[in-house]
Amino acid sequence: MVEPYKPLYTVREASRVLMMSISDTYALINSGELPYLLLGSKKIRGSDLERFIESYKPEEINHEKTTEGPR
Structure with a gap:
């Protein structure tokens, strides 16, 4: 975690x-x-470290859809 005021x-x-x-x-x-x-x-x-971290978007989880229903 980026420490406040560091x-x-x-x-x-x-x-x-x-x-x-x-x-x-x-x-x-x-x-x-x-x-x-x-x-x-x-x-x-x-401040540059925070900006760098914030510039990345969270990765979306790719849930594969199946044609079968729940088992």
Whole structure:
């Protein structure tokens, strides 16, 4: 969860929030999808992290319909 009032996250912290590997988080940074600041090392603003998360739409579950009725 993005912590309220936490202005900056390290890449490691951001990867925990995003529940993905650090290398995948760096891939998002290097592709320009996740903005960062260079302050000694790469840091992600909390507001940018929230915006990135909110930009994704929830995946719809694809329920396959069958022609058979309930059993």
